[in-house]
Amino acid sequence: MSIDSTWLRCPNCFSDLSPVDERVFGCDRGHRFDRAKQGYLTLLPPKAPRTVGDDRAMLDARAALLGSGAYRPIADEILHATAIDSAGGTPSIADLGCGTGYYSQRIAEAHPGARFLLADRSADAVRASLRSLPDGTGIVMDIWRPFPIRSAVADVVLNVFAPRNPAEFARILHASGRVVVVVPRVGHLAELRRAGLLLDVPPEKASTTTERLDDAGLIRRSAATVEYRIEADGNLRRMLSGMGPSAHHAASTADVSDDTSIEVTVSVDVLGFGHRSGSASG
Template sequence: MAGGLRCPICFSAGFGTVPLSPTGTLVLGCANGHRFDVNKRGYVSLLPPKTRVVGDSAEMLAARARFFATGAYQPIADAVAGASSNAVTGAGARIAEIGCGTGYYLDAVSSAVDAGDILAADLSPAAVRTAVNSVPGAVGLVLDVWQPLPLADASRDILLSVFAPRNLPEFARVLDIDGCLVAVVPTGNHLHEARAAGLALDIPEGKADDLVRTAEPWFDEVERTEVEFQMTLDGEALELLLGMGPSAHHALTTDRAPDAPGIVTASVTVLTLRRTPNSGDPA
């Protein structure tokens, strides 16, 4: 397993940061006797006790994998890989994607940088399982981003958050000095043809600027890349696109209207945010 993990039970009980390490074959444990089974496929669940939330379904992940296989989002993956490469300050970068999904973006980054430790983390066990099978050398972690992360202080050099929730104070805590968060957020133009046809959720303008403002106590913006391009999608690819994202969680259906678009715009901002001095210090 990856290094830099901490016991979620000890932390929940107020014992602070207690490291996890291998205590046997496919077992992680802490000094206080808590044990966690590691799946033979290379991932472990460190969800806090009594967690009730659920992650993306297997159906959503399958749609995502099939859509990514078309290559339609390759420019976004390339931009994420480029931003991550620019953020790396040395060899053996410790990389984690929080909200890894299928591992599509993590795979692009791990191929572009000199990675020493690759962690695929998500609330969905199905996502983590898919990611560790897709990203060479990756290990997986099931976690809840809105809870204290089961990652040690200063244990990562790069965090990826692509169309995913962000726990900014926790991200700052687990990033090392000069560590960076590479985040992808949609612009107001993203999938606008599908939204005009009533097939996707609205996206407010200025999400990137909102993130930068919200992140100011913990992060400074160091790079921004706007990525916008048009995709020519047949009916199947459009169904996959709509089925893999937030619209799949809501009442929208993938029954396309007669005037459903064949040309769909992808428009995102790739932000690199560097951890500010002392922002990662534990409270």
């Protein structure tokens, strides 16, 4: 696993990062960052909150669910929304909130030469993503602070069921690039929400997201609703309820019966955004 420093800037002073030696990266102002043995960098700003993001149990549940193919239609629509031109050279994809790396892996299958930046607040998530995409550059970062990512370096910014920082999305996006955001609709996994296994989805999430990105100079270029139903036995329902933020809050699923299956609705919006002016900010 290697780190492509052309993605990166210092989280302290925003100067470009480059290798100092085999295991250390630094900037010209003397800030230094050690590469973990698993191949990633932790690039957190001073006094960053002590949150750790998704834990291993959540990531294991997500990996099992995604490995079952239950969300493959979402991955297919994400690939379409990236609008990557196969004849346009090597695309650079920044997966912010990368989780297990599943969606980036789907893009890599379609575009074998693509470059990937795999970023998450959870070190466990970055490690999982690098197992899926060992040639990617992995970083632990804080989505709410200025990114340790250089300006205008991403052809695609991918943000799937993850927190959003529209101003920073706009800054790191190439002039002709695309931000792809996936948000749940009110009906997403509604059967599990009614059973108290998941938190509610705020109404009009796509509209709110669109407004926030528009305020940052990113206008909506595409929108697609992906909606279908899956047959979910007890094991699959435990995966669905255990793989996201609801795992910290929802009722226990220990009493979910493996003997019963129900139909569960999958319903999401896949939104594509580009710079309003056609030129990146920075």
